[in-house]
Amino acid sequence: MTMNTPEIEELKLLIEQKYGKTLGTTTDFEEFSVHLSHDTGQNVSASTLKRLWGYVNDSHKPRMFTLDILAQYLGHANYYAFVSWLKTSTRYNSSFFNAKQLISNELDAGTEVEIGWSPNRLVRLRYVGESRYEVVLSQNSKLVPGDSFVTGCFIKEQPLYLPYIERPDGRTAPFVAGRNGGLTIINVINIEK
Structure with a gap:
């Protein structure tokens, strides 16, 4: 070390x-x-x-x-x-900044969220509670359905850094989504009940 x-x-x-x-x-x-x-x-x-x-x-x-x-x-x-x-x-310098963000503890369990980043990555997530998300759909991303991870928030135009992805066979190495340019899409999906 x-x-x-x-x-x-x-x-x-x-x-x-x-x-x-x-x-x-x-x-x-x-x-x-x-x-x-x-x-x-x-x-x-x-x-x-x-x-x-x-x-x-x-x-x-x-x-x-x-x-x-x-x-x-x-x-x-x-x-x-x-x-x-x-x-x-x-x-x-550390600073406060204005950004479109989605904060996990403001969501209800079961809410679906869509995030995207360049080039052409789109992932749909289901919020399961306690800042944990499960991947439901994934287009062109290394995230796959069934993966889960913990994050406190998603911030537009900032990369999403995750210490690991939880998979059936264990935890992955750290993962970053949107390294260049950050997340370009953050939407809450309203599912008709």
């Missing part, structure tokens, strides 16, 4: 955005190490990058030298300058 702070996690995220690629394989780390060396004139080994990204288990704190080089790759003087920038950047 790496001992990373939220600032280090943000640094890694921004590096992957600038690099244009997620770092997830040995080859990725080796290629990025070479790229970083060309870009900054400094060397950070692939094994150091793997430890920082949590690709290999290691509980060492990253060296400041490493963090400084990575911050320089993003255009900052050093890691402390990057952290200062994070604190003042409006991009990272």
